[in-house]
Amino acid sequence: MRLLPFIYIFIFGVVLTVALLFIELPFYLIYSVIIVVYIVLLVLPLMYTVYKSNNLKKIERFLERNKRKPIFAYALAVKTGNREEIIGAIQTILTKYKQPYMQEVYKTNLALFENNISLFEQLAKQISKEPLHTYYIAYSKALKGNFEGAHSLKGKLPAGWMPYAIDAIIAKEKGDLSAFRLAAEESIHLARGVQKFNLVYSFEWMGKEIEIN
Known part of the structure; x- marks a missing residue:
């Protein structure tokens, strides 16, 4: 079950990449956008849990x-x-x-x-x-x-x-x-x-x- 959110995020990243390629953005910009998206979706929730969450469970x-x-x-x-x-x-x-x-x-x-x-x-x-x-x-x-x-x-x-x-x-x-x-x-x-x-x-x-x- 733990893999499911990561699969969704990966699929979202692929779809977003295709969409950005479709509008012919420069490669470096597409790469930067994808990296930022993955950081926001994968890293920030973990950091929030470790340092900011109030939910003990x-x-x-x-x-x-x-x-x-x-x-x-x-x-x-x-x-x-x-x-x-x-x-x-x-x-x-x-x-x-x-x-x-x-x-x-x-x-x-x-x-x-x-x-x-x-x-x-x-x-x-x-x-x-x-x-x-x-x-x-x-x-x-x-x-x-x-x-x-x-x-x-x-x-x-x-x-x-x-x-x-x-x-x-x-x-x-x-x-x-x-x-x-x-x-x-x-x-x-x-x-x-x-x-x-x-x-x-x-x-x-x-x-x-x-x-x-």
């Missing part, structure tokens, strides 16, 4: 179709809440993607899920790009009980899901389930795409941890 279907890619497999592992599965997914990412920034971010995440808070804080400080540099340092301060420091850094984050995520982490560490849920809901509301998917299920198992404790 649609995002999950996309992740399932693309779970051979380690980053998408990681998102599905987060949904399970299984720490060992998440750690395994992160290790696969670190093996496959050697770009410095990817290594910085996912080594930091690995330390987080291994519950090595000291290493998590150390690696957070080494992240070379904003806003994740500030976000993870604020996260580490919240985990170490430095709520004032975490709150101060939160104010330096761009408007969006990150400041509310820090509020949720602070509330979790304080054991304040009501404040946690309010902050988590606002963070999820402001997030989009795969990031939204990750937050929904991360906050879900965090909330369960608060209830247990």
Whole structure:
């Protein structure tokens, strides 16, 4: 069934090419038009799902179709809440993607899920790009009980899901389930795409941890 939309797009491309040839447009112009059409019909919908969609079911279907890619497999592992599965997914990412920034971010995440808070804080400080540099340092301060420091850094984050995520982490560490849920809901509301998917299920198992404790 997944092939059907691509077949329709291919047929549309062929028909469009014939139509453009019929009106005797220059070859380079026909080629450019066809490339743009394919990008719009094939690439943009995928980019929208990954970065902008609010539809969790649609995002999950996309992740399932693309779970051979380690980053998408990681998102599905987060949904399970299984720490060992998440750690395994992160290790696969670190093996496959050697770009410095990817290594910085996912080594930091690995330390987080291994519950090595000291290493998590150390690696957070080494992240070379904003806003994740500030976000993870604020996260580490919240985990170490430095709520004032975490709150101060939160104010330096761009408007969006990150400041509310820090509020949720602070509330979790304080054991304040009501404040946690309010902050988590606002963070999820402001997030989009795969990031939204990750937050929904991360906050879900965090909330369960608060209830247990």
